[in-house]
Amino acid sequence: MVPLKSYLETGRIDVDGALARLMPPVTEPPSRLHSAMAYSVFAGGKRLRPILVIAATEACGGSREKVMPTACALELIHTYSLIHDDLPCMDDDDLRRGRPTNHRVFGETLAVLAGDALLAHAFHLIGENARVPGVSAAAVAEAASVVGYAAGSLGMVGGQAADWLAEGRDVDEGEVQFIHRKKTGALIAASVTAGAILASADDETRARLSEYGEKLGMIFQIADDILNVVGDASEMGKAAGSDAKKGKATYPSVVGIDRARERARDLVSGARALARGLGERGAILGELAGYALDRKN
Amino acid sequence: MVPLKSYLETGRIDVDGALARLMPPVTEPPSRLHSAMAYSVFAGGKRLRPILVIAATEACGGSREKVMPTACALELIHTYSLIHDDLPCMDDDDLRRGRPTNHRVFGETLAVLAGDALLAHAFHLIGENARVPGVSAAAVAEAASVVGYAAGSLGMVGGQAADWLAEGRDVDEGEVQFIHRKKTGALIAASVTAGAILASADDETRARLSEYGEKLGMIFQIADDILNVVGDASEMGKAAGSDAKKGKATYPSVVGIDRARERARDLVSGARALARGLGERGAILGELAGYALDRKN
Numbered sequence: 309m310v311p312l313k314s315y316l317e318t319g320r321i322d323v324d325g326a327l328a329r330l331m332p333p334v335t336e337p338p339s340r341l342h343s344a345m346a347y348s349v350f351a352g353g354k355r356l357r358p359i360l361v362i363a364a365t366e367a368c369g370g371s372r373e374k375v376m377p378t379a380c381a382l383e384l385i386h387t388y389s390l391i392h393d394d395l396p397c398m399d400d401d402d403l404r405r406g407r408p409t410n411h412r413v414f415g416e417t418l419a420v421l422a423g424d425a426l427l428a429h430a431f432h433l434i435g436e437n438a439r440v441p442g443v444s445a446a447a448v449a450e451a452a453s454v455v456g457y458a459a460g461s462l463g464m465v466g467g468q469a470a471d472w473l474a475e476g477r478d479v480d481e482g483e484v485q486f487i488h489r490k491k492t493g494a495l496i497a498a499s500v501t502a503g504a505i506l507a508s509a510d511d512e513t514r515a516r517l518s519e520y521g522e523k524l525g526m527i528f529q530i531a532d533d534i535l536n537v538v539g540d541a542s543e544m545g546k547a548a549g550s551d552a553k554k555g556k557a558t559y560p561s562v563v564g565i566d567r568a569r570e571r572a573r574d575l576v577s578g579a580r581a582l583a584r585g586l587g588e589r590g591a592i593l594g595e596l597a598g599y600a601l602d603r604k605n
Numbered sequence: 606m607v608p609l610k611s612y613l614e615t616g617r618i619d620v621d622g623a624l625a626r627l628m629p630p631v632t633e634p635p636s637r638l639h640s641a642m643a644y645s646v647f648a649g650g651k652r653l654r655p656i657l658v659i660a661a662t663e664a665c666g667g668s669r670e671k672v673m674p675t676a677c678a679l680e681l682i683h684t685y686s687l688i689h690d691d692l693p694c695m696d697d698d699d700l701r702r703g704r705p706t707n708h709r710v711f712g713e714t715l716a717v718l719a720g721d722a723l724l725a726h727a728f729h730l731i732g733e734n735a736r737v738p739g740v741s742a743a744a745v746a747e748a749a750s751v752v753g754y755a756a757g758s759l760g761m762v763g764g765q766a767a768d769w770l771a772e773g774r775d776v777d778e779g780e781v782q783f784i785h786r787k788k789t790g791a792l793i794a795a796s797v798t799a800g801a802i803l804a805s806a807d808d809e810t811r812a813r814l815s816e817y818g819e820k821l822g823m824i825f826q827i828a829d830d831i832l833n834v835v836g837d838a839s840e841m842g843k844a845a846g847s848d849a850k851k852g853k854a855t856y857p858s859v860v861g862i863d864r865a866r867e868r869a870r871d872l873v874s875g876a877r878a879l880a881r882g883l884g885e886r887g888a889i890l891g892e893l894a895g896y897a898l899d900r901k902n
Contacts, residue, residue, distance in 0.1 A: 435750025453732025
């Protein structure tokens with residue numbers, strides 16, 4: 309088996325190459341808008357969601373070449389959500405990945421529009437995935453449906469709204485779980501599911517991967533919350549403790565940091581067990597579950 | 606032939622019914638977000654873009670039942686663009702269709718998120734269109750690609766950005782045309798093209814309908830600009846002259862109102878000629894071109 313570190317590195321390079329090909333050129337008018345989009349897309353992200361699309365499709369016997377447009381689409385959706393999340397009317401953040409946020413560089417108007425355009429372009433790319441030889445158009449249509457649902461009000465945006473509506477008031481563990489499952493979990497899970505769909509996996513495998521994806525999304529969010537409390541600002545690219553200052557509903561603030569870690573470890577065990585059910589092909593997905601918890605940024 | 610007025614009325618009723626079925630219920634959490642989405646979707650719109658999807662598909666021998674999810678998707682994309690256009694960082698409008706704008710009722714944060722969620726849900730619906738019996742998945746994938754492109758930085762959002770970047774400085778007729786073709790034209794044209802794609806029309810018919818759609822989009826925008834100068838505020842649901850006050854690049858401000866009307870009439874003739882090439886089935890599209898110019902709001 310390829311070590312996880314190499315897998316992540318190769319995946320990131322492949323995705324960066326595909327994004328460079330599949331994004332509108334910054335020279336295209338309006339070039340200021342295209343620059344704003346490129347600024348946030350090429351900001352040194354780890355490309356985790358695209359790598360999940362790839363890892364899931366490979367775990368089902370598919371090939372990465374066939375899913376690259378959809379893999380890139382998931383990164384564009386993630387990037388758009390960060391741009392809008394940072395806006396003055398949302399989290400009002402000045403820094404993201406150690407650089408000024410999009411609206412701090414391009415202004416609020418272009419930041420809103422750059423996010424909007426990235427979301428639309430993502431679905432253009434998913435549609436274009438049907439042109440890749442050997443990809444079923446029915447799978448592409450289903451991927452568009454699943455990703456659109458996960459990105460919308462019953463998924464990621466619903467989680468962002470619930471998160472914002474909960475700010476500054478007391479919430480219980482169930483509510484934090486609801487927010488997390490949607491805000492981070494929905495798009496992570498959709499990345500995994502889209503990979504399985506495009507590989508035309510059978511229903512049992514898809515169900516297994518969906519469950520794995522949901523657990524993985526929760527692990528990521530809990531790990532982010534823990535990092536926000538105890539992490540190193542220089543590694544994270546933003547100030548530690550910023551969630552607490554905003555009165556955000558996080559796992560550590562509701563159940564304490566030890567119980568948050570314990571819950572994350574349980575989720576990692578569950579995700580690994582699901583990955584094991586896929587045999588040797590699922591090994592990378594198993595490793596990814598542990599990585600999601602242990603990463604430093 | 607059905608008179609245009611009945612066609613528009615029946616279309617609006619059919620689309621309203623489909624939207625009521627295809628939107629997430631407002632009782633679903635987060636219900637404040639779903640209320641914000643519903644507030645703008647059910648604000649008495651004429652449903653022109655969905656009706657164009659329907660009219661185009663019927664002009665190609667398709668049936669409206671088969672395209673309803675995509676028709677509704679085009680309305681959701683239009684609605685999201687209005688919500689974001691009205692934001693304080695964009696046009697900063699207080700009124701839309703005679704009612705307070707979304708952010709005046711729900712606040713800026715939920716208005717941004719409601720727009721985002723409508724855009725994502727639109728592509729969920731396009732993907733779901735593949736479940737309608739008799740609809741080709743390849744056509745659905747292509748429709749997603751075309752609509753995603755038209756809604757993005759090389760289409761509608763590109764036009765919004767160019768419009769904003771042009772505000773308050775001198776622009777020439779070519780630049781106004783560029784902005785119009787993208788800002789309004791792209792989504793109108795995509796509505797027509799999506800209808801043709803879903804009817805599996807041949808290449809020649811599709812090319813004809815694309816050209817028709819582009820002309821129709823320009824007609825709509827010029828007519829909007831003229832209405833903004835000479836229209837009745839109570840019929841338009843917003844103040845007349847608001848574009849000029851903002852230094853917007855409009856047709857009448859660049860070439861004068863007479864030449865703007867002349868240009869629109871030329872476009873109507875061109876669009877009608879293209880519709881005539883479809884025979885009797887294209888009659889409604891021909892009428893729609895004249896309606897686009899002569900409407901009062």
